[in-house]
Amino acid sequence: MMLLSIYQRLAALISLAVLAAGAGFIWSWFRLREVLAAYPDDLIDSQEWRLWTGGLLIAVSFLGRLPVGLLLGERSDDGARLVRGPGEMVDTQDGARLFVEQSGPPDAPVLIFVHGWGLDAGVWWEARRMLSDRYQVVTYDLAGLGRSKPYRDRRYSLDRFADDLMALVSRACPRKVILVGHSIGGMTVQTFCRRYPETLGRQVVGVVLENTTHTDPLRTTALGEGLESLEPVIKPVMRLDVWLQPLAWLMNWQSYLSGMTHLAMRFGGFGTRPTKAQLEQVSRAVTRNSPAVQAKGNIAMMEWGVTEDLPQMRIPALVFVGGSDLVTVAQAGETIARRMPQARAVHVGDAGHLGPMELADEYNAAIARFADEVFTRGARSADAALGREPWPSEPLGEPRAFPVTPGAWPND
Template sequence: MNTLTRTLGTGVLAASLAAGAAQAAPRADTTPQATAAAATLDGNYVVTADGVRLYVKDWGPKDGPVVTFSHGWPLNADSWEAQMLFLADHGYRVVAHDRRGHGRSSQPWDGNDMDHYADDLAAVIEALDLRDVTVVGFSTGGGEVARYIGRHGTGRVKKAALVSAVTPFMLRTDDNPDGIPLEVFDGFRKAAQQNRSQQYLDIASGPFFGFNRPGAETSQGLVQSFWAAGMQAGHKNTFDSIAAFSASDFRPDLAKFDVPTLVIHGGDDQIVPVALSAEAVPRYVTQAQVIVYPGAPHGITDTHKDRLNQDLLDFVSK
């Protein structure tokens, strides 16, 4: 926790708690199933009921078993390319979309919250008519997958995988005393407002890939690709998303998991500490299998891609 605090910085922004609660609160004015069903397909884009255009990658044989990928903050579908290429080469249909506000998708002013993210994933699944899907989520995308199941159920889901995920609940509250203090996320927001370009460089060259650890060799390619993806996303969208991934309580969502679930996490994750996340998931998901990569950082989709690829293949092929 001290490492995370030092890395992200501290400092309270006015009304940030209220903003976080507002972003994390469930929407009462929509029917999830109707929202997903209203989505349409337009070339490489899925258009949601509220007019957001979601860029979609659809690789591999169209008749293969389906795996969807939900990416982390502030990235886009490209961050899953190593896993998508690997699984597509093994006969799987792999689908990933750029989250609203990120990558090549629209940058709406509103709706940058976990309920919309989950409904967008549902829109992609419905528009492409995907069935028996293994839904995979990394970091914030893990929360997206959890909220998707919480709101839409598992009628189209065969399995789920949470990789370096923010589930069950990141924020310290009265009923989550081991969570991360609000001041840490306020510092995150403050850094984003002051100079988000530098923030992305600092995250990528430091805790995300573990490059701040003694003896670590920094990959400028990974640092620059993280920065480029972050700068492609909308400022308002990524700022609002901080509340979405930190203040959303996924414990009720996880309680609705009724499919085999794989949880993979780095043992030295400085962004989402393993004790707070992966090790806590089995309290809510009875079918969860947890694999911890000793000494691995948050960004294991790149730093440990060979092992992750094989673990995912073993899981989806069972």
């Protein structure tokens, strides 16, 4: 989500410029009235375009999200995604409190989902609906985002995120677990694999990495080396968001109201046309979440990398690669899939960075096939306990996304 944070800041500056231009036109109209007071009225009336232009620009600055949302998003019946359900607070060793939601059979194997930076667990709405009839789906807000509370010392790192994830894995014991991470969530899962190798192949039987990278995300965006060369400038700008958080928050909300944030998320995050609710959910999340927390997380990502550790992550892995992803280029996911000994890549040609939302059916069908394979023993046990018929073993959906080979991955 690093590049989306940059888009968001640029959108906020443009939105602020539109507001300032509107105020400038209105101010110039009043000034001209004073200067032209001694002249005929028709001369004054000829300058009223300044007043109307200024009023229109100010109206767009505060009401633009309504028409923008209609133009950029498709109508759908997923409005319920904007309403968060009940959950519980889980304390971490570093003082954060995580808001955790669970759905699905309590005795079933567990899928733990880790969302992208700047967002919250609400983005897993489709995954919960599609997968919780079979498995227990656990989603949570990363520390400091959504309904979760920040760390006691307000410091952020991928290691801490991995430690938080370990706390949730421990809560699932003795059930088997698959970890699913999108963007920084995928980075968190990889960090978990590096920090807790003793869990791999035992309690954690597989990982799913969605539109993520293995190194500083500035290096793996569509802007490539050009953006990486600006890192000495980007870091101080991120720190400004920490020091000037109230001002940054006001700018973000003004950009949200004007619809500029929606524009940035639509063209920076989605490869296809999202639903109105999806676009609103993402835009609302990046606006509501603390600019200081988001900035600290972005800085932490710039200081992170697991490239050399990937060959030691010996666990079944499914790696999603978005063909239209501007935030994380395909090469990043392909490198992960090539370096991890038991990884397979799933290429989703139309997916942008927010592919798990916009093309949820394709992503979740592949996850279901993967989970059915690595959870075979646990899933059958859960079915027996719940009095259900075993799930069919044949692949779901189109085989091109993830051709399962039975027995390809051990369950122990």
